[in-house]
Amino acid sequence: MPRPDDNDATTGPPTLPLHRLGFDPPGPPRPVALPDGTRAWHVTRYADVRKVLTDPRFGRARLRTSDAAPLTGQAGLVASTDLMFNQDGEDHLRLRRTLRGAFTPRAVARWRPWIASIVEQRLDALAGGGSPADLVAGFTLPLPVEVISRLMGLGAAARERLGHWSRYAFSDGSHADEDMAPALAEFAGFGAALLAERRETPGEDLTSMLVRAADSEGDIPESQLVHLVCGLMVGGHDSTMTMLGNALLYLLGERRDCWSRIGADEEGAGTVADRLLHLIPLGDDRGTARHAAVDTEVGGIVIPEGSVVLADCGAANRDPDVFSARRPDDLFRPLEAPTLAFGAGPHYCLGAWLARLELRLSLHRLAARFPGLRLVRPADEIEWRRNSTSRSPRRIPVTW
Numbered sequence: 001m002p003r004p005d006d007n008d009a010t011t012g013p014p015t016l017p018l019h020r021l022g023f024d025p026p027g028p029p030r031p032v033a034l035p036d037g038t039r040a041w042h043v044t045r046y047a048d049v050r051k052v053l054t055d056p057r058f059g060r061a062r063l064r065t066s067d068a069a070p071l072t073g074q075a076g077l078v079a080s081t082d083l084m085f086n087q088d089g090e091d092h093l094r095l096r097r098t099l100r101g102a103f104t105p106r107a108v109a110r111w112r113p114w115i116a117s118i119v120e121q122r123l124d125a126l127a128g129g130g131s132p133a134d135l136v137a138g139f140t141l142p143l144p145v146e147v148i149s150r151l152m153g154l155g156a157a158a159r160e161r162l163g164h165w166s167r168y169a170f171s172d173g174s175h176a177d178e179d180m181a182p183a184l185a186e187f188a189g190f191g192a193a194l195l196a197e198r199r200e201t202p203g204e205d206l207t208s209m210l211v212r213a214a215d216s217e218g219d220i221p222e223s224q225l226v227h228l229v230c231g232l233m234v235g236g237h238d239s240t241m242t243m244l245g246n247a248l249l250y251l252l253g254e255r256r257d258c259w260s261r262i263g264a265d266e267e268g269a270g271t272v273a274d275r276l277l278h279l280i281p282l283g284d285d286r287g288t289a290r291h292a293a294v295d296t297e298v299g300g301i302v303i304p305e306g307s308v309v310l311a312d313c314g315a316a317n318r319d320p321d322v323f324s325a326r327r328p329d330d331l332f333r334p335l336e337a338p339t340l341a342f343g344a345g346p347h348y349c350l351g352a353w354l355a356r357l358e359l360r361l362s363l364h365r366l367a368a369r370f371p372g373l374r375l376v377r378p379a380d381e382i383e384w385r386r387n388s389t390s391r392s393p394r395r396i397p398v399t400w
């Protein structure tokens, strides 16, 4: 769990770069109070976090029902009961099946040529604009937006609007209702219209595939399909943009020693990407929440029925019983065990293979094309994107 003293949280909004967040050493599950006073169990050891995420007695759906303690720090799409992520059991599986096969390693490997060409186009544009430049506006944002737009068959107008929708879809609850409601209604309206259009005129894109699969599955409420499409649009670029921005801040700010090897060796760049995914969290939260349906033992402690449980993947990814604490910053060393950066169990990140490929190609090609890339300002002076469940630089000014 990020420590407030490391992160300035008591004196203002977080400013510490994500790669420098401190985590308490993992230990047995323990009761904690959330900022709003809600009681929860904080789970930090690798084996315990895996257990919580994979055991069906810990679910998501009841977190959102009226008798469960409300979860603060999340609003918008992420808080909706119609979202696949907030469903359990058969309801969840039925939605997840509509995308079966779409994001497998084999399917994603087939996308490699066009993803690589999008990376090159972005690099050409960056080079064409000249030095200095902003890596967020020129690379970390447009690249994943282009990738998910091509996959889902989105037009130029939707691409322009994606950033705006994301801001509210992943709101941390700090947006005013009068701003939030119209933005989310417009987004849902777009999702519904996109589904209707692909029913009418199917294509080869993922949205058309999802419509076909949903029709053969039958009985899926339309609002859940709209949430699925909208969730893919924003989830498919926001996390990748966040990760890419925070990873580049770390590499260019503190690990320039790795830059030339990342540019020379794509395999090595892939290992670096995996290690950065493992080490750098997407935001400041203390873990992903679940609800205990019955009394359940985790790591020797019985977590009572009805409890909110926070599975802290960031702390678990640093568990010294699993990952060597001696050289966590040796970026070219493969991980000792599967990372929890993409979660585990039924809600394991659908886009994990896609995100890994995008990161690998991005870091490798950026370092190859711009061997002299440097930050204009140190990481401590970065202005952060706020009001969202994730945090990343608003701008990354660079020169070469």
Ligand code: HEM
Pocket (backbone or CB within 6 Å): 053, 084, 085, 086, 096, 231, 232, 235, 236, 237, 239, 240, 243, 277, 282, 288, 289, 340, 341, 342, 343, 344, 346, 347, 348, 349, 350, 351, 352, 354, 355
């Ligand atoms: C660096 C990039 C990414 C990271 C670190 C990431 C991380 C995660 C994590 C940790 C979860 C599980 C959360 C939990 O169990 O509490 C998750 C779920 C999910 N992710 Fe990602 N993600 C990334 C990129 C993507 C992309 C590119 C897509 C879509 C193309 C995507 C789609 C999803 C979906 C749909 C879920 C919910 C799955 C379900 O409920 O069954 N993610 N992601």
